Amino acid sequence: MNKKIGMIAGAVALAGVVGTGIYHAEASSSNEGQVQIVEEENITMEDATKKLEEEYQGTVKELELDEEGNKLYYEAEIIVENQEYDVKMDAESGEVVYEEVDDDGYDDRYDDDRNMEENQQDTTVENENSNSKNNLIAQEEAVKIAKQLFDGEVVDMELDYDDGRYVYEFELVNGQQEADIDIHGETGDILSLEVEYEDD
Template identity: 75%
Template sequence: MNKKIGLIAGAVVLTGIVGTGIYHTEASSSKEGELQITAAEKVTIEEATKKLEEAYQGTVKEIELDKERNKLYYEAEIIVDKQEYDVVMDAESGEVVYEEIDDDYKNNDDRDNDDRNLEAAGQQETNAENSSKDNKSNLIAQEKAIEIAKQEFDGEVVQIELDFDDGKYVYELELVNGHQEADIDIHGETGDILSLEIDYEDD
């Protein structure tokens, strides 16, 4: 039987009150194509991120460990100026085996900028949010987010993404340990755990 344990921790900034709750729900099925981490993986997700950011002189927006034909690969999205690269790295050798430029990224970004300029003309709230989104100087490092996540769940990070949600940056991480899988959201500036959800298969 598959069971899901969700552990949600939300921080209320104005009052300083932290609420916690434990929820038990039935999971309909185990994750399709469950990823098994093996000794063959020699490059960690932290090392892969560092290698890619140094090689491309950009920022890894998202990176995920995937398995294809019994080989492990990292699939990453890298932002260089206003250009996005989709890259695949061999998780054992650390060699980039595929690279593609996302032509739609720059065009979408330009359209987003136009929309923001129009909204800012009459909406101070939107303008303030965009200003906050553009300012990444207060973000904790990705390595710090991974360290915090591993303190909550002893597993291997297979995916990490930096997202902007509800006016704040959030690191969204996925970790696995055997048949257990954890999804953890971490505040991008404070390092607070915003949510922790663990899925596991009960024999």
């Protein structure tokens, strides 16, 4: 009788240990889910652009999502009148953590190609190009167009002046797929779409 009671007590104790192990396993897996939720609470590229353009009263020329250590940052180039700002923003809080003014970079890196294109064209076309930036579609609209073509997260965006026109250049990622999309800055037409598959 005492042996049976001892065996039953041992079985109950063993069940308690196993049950506790299962509980801890479930708890740890639920904690992993919470970490992912925190990571997904980062501000979007569209919101980051809007925040930066409002704060600096300028135009975001390039924006890229980058990881340093365990944190994500948006790195941006912002054009304010004739100056270019290189800015790093915390992707979770939206706080600007680094800023540098590039005094001589704006004209050299942004306008040289544009000026060369305009100088090669006649006066009528030149006047149209000088006003073309006022006719740009909103960045939010360009993002929507890109996401209709490829369902992914925008990790890089640049507004470029190329071949006499403004072009939104996007890089989107979805799992192992990566897409590069160029969209006409004024008409919203798709200029190019390239999808690549990354191998592990």
